[in-house]
Amino acid sequence: MEFRPSHLVTRQFAQYSTVKMEEIKDYSPTNDPENFEDDYSSTGHSSQADLANMLRFSNQQKSWRRHLPCPLMGAVCLLIVLATINIFLLLIRTPTDAQCTKQLSTYFFLTLAAPALEAVEYEEMDFTAIFNSTSIYRGPPTPEREKAWTRLTYKHGIEVPADKLALLNRTDLDHIKHVPTSVGTGYRGILEVFHQLHCLNMIRMYTWWQVGKYPGLPTGFSTSKLKNRMHIDHCFESLRMSLQCHGDVTPVLIQTGGPVGSKADFRTHHKCRNFQKLEDWIDNNWSIN
Template identity: 35%
Template sequence: MSKVYHSLPLDEEKLDDDSTTFASTTRTLSIDSDSERAGFVPRVRHRLAQHWMWLGHAVLLTTSVTLFTLSFCARNAKPNDATYTSAYSSYSPAAVAVRYETTRFTNLTPVVEGPFVGFGPEVDLAWDYIANDIGDTMISEEELDKLGLPRNSLKITHPRTGEVGYRAALEVFHQLHCLNLVRQAVYKDYYKHHGGDVGGADSKEDLMGHVDHCIETLRTNLMCQSDIGIFTFKLFPEYGFADDDYWPDFNTLHTCRNFEAVRSWAVEHTVAWDHNV
C-alpha cells in the first residue's frame, strides 16, 4: 500500500510551532524562575543579617549612652540629708531631723566674746537652752535592737500614750552638758556659790570624777569625728599683736547639722526631765 501524505493547513503548522515555542519558553521561564528564586533567598538572608547587625549596634550604643549618663548623674548628684545620714551615721530615730548646712565659724578669734563665754546668769541661761532644757525621749524595743543595746535597759511608760518603752537621750546634749560642766569647773569660785554641777557636788572628789568623765567623753567624740577641716594663719593687728605675730585663723567653712532642727525633734519627743547623766 502506498503512503499518502496530506498537507497541513498553514494555521495548524503555525499552531504547532507556537506550541513548541511556548513549551520551550515555559521551560526557560521555569528555569529562570528557579534560578532567580535560588538567588533571591540568600540576598534576603544577607539583608536581614545586615539589618539585625545594625539593630544590635544601635541597641548597644543606646545602652552604653544610657549607662554612662546614669553613672555620671549618680557620681555628681548630691545625696539628700536622709541618704547621707543613713550611710555615714549609726542608726538613730532622730535621723529624720537632720538637716545639713554649710556655715562659716565667725567667733573663733584670739579673743572671744559671746553668750556662751564666761559665767553669770545670762551665760547660764544660754547654756541651759542648748544643754539642759531638753528632756529624754523613749524608744521602742525594735529601735533598741537596732542600736544593739541590752534589753535590761531602763523601761518607762510614756506619760501621754501609756506605751512602754526604753528611756533614751541624744548624745549631743550629753556632750554639751559635759562641756558646760568643764566651763563651770573653770569658774569654780563663782559656781561653788551659785549651784550648778560644780556647786551641787557632794565633794571635791565627786566633782573631779564628774569632770574626768566629761573630759573623756569629749575626747572620745572629738577623735571619733576627726574633723579634717583646714585652718591657716594670719595677722590680727586689731588685737594689738606684733606685725609678725601670726595666729591661727579658725573662721573657716564647715558642713554642719542644723542644731535647732535636732533640738526641736528632741523637745517634741521629750518624756522625762531629770538630768542625772
C-alpha cells in the same frame, strides 16, 4: 541476554540516522534573543531559569538578614546603654542635705518614727573663736551665764522604739531602761549633742570652781572629790572621741602682721546644723521629763 544478528542492528542504526539528519536539515542559527528564549523554553529549560532566579532571590534574602540586627541583641544593647546612663547620672548627682544627714546617722529611723533628722537644716557661718572675743557662754560665772548654759544642756528625753534598738547596737540583754508604760513600750534616751554640751559645761564649771569663782558647790557636782574628778575625766574622754569621730577638716588659716606677728585665724568658715532647729524639735517632741 537476547542476541541480535549484526545485520538487524545495522538496519536500525540507519533508520535512526536518517531521522536525525532530517531534523538537522530544519535547524538554522539565529541571533534573535526572543527566538532564543522561545527555543530555549520550548526545549524544557525554563524550569532551570526559574531555579536560577529562586537561588538569586534566596541569596539576596540571606544577605539582608545578615545586615538586620538580631532583636534580642538589640534589646541587650539598649539595656546596657540605659544602665550606663543611669550609673553616670547617679555618680554626678549631688546628694541633698537630708540624704547626707541620714547617711551619717545610725539613728536614721527618726525620720520615720520621731523625725529629729527632718529638723536638721544647714547654714554657713564663721566661728567667732578668737582669743579676745566675747560671748554669753564665756567668762566667769554669772546668773545670766549659768542660765544660758542650763538652757543648752538640760533637755527632755525621747522614746527609742523597741524595734529600733538594734540600730544603736543594743539588745534587751543590755538592760536598757524602758519608758513609763503610760508613755509607750520603747526605751529612754537623749540626743547625744545635749550630753556633749552637758560635759562641756561640767568642765567649764569645774575650772571656775577650782579658782574659787563659785560660792558653793556647783550644780551637778558631788561632795566627793574623787567622783568629781571621775566625772570630769569622763567628759574629757567623751568629747575627745566625739571630736575624733566627726573629724572637722575645715582649714585654719594663718594671718601675718600685727603686734604678735603670725597667728591662727580662728574665724573659720563652716557649714553647720542649725542648732536652734534641733532645740525647737526636742522641745516640741519630748516624751520623758
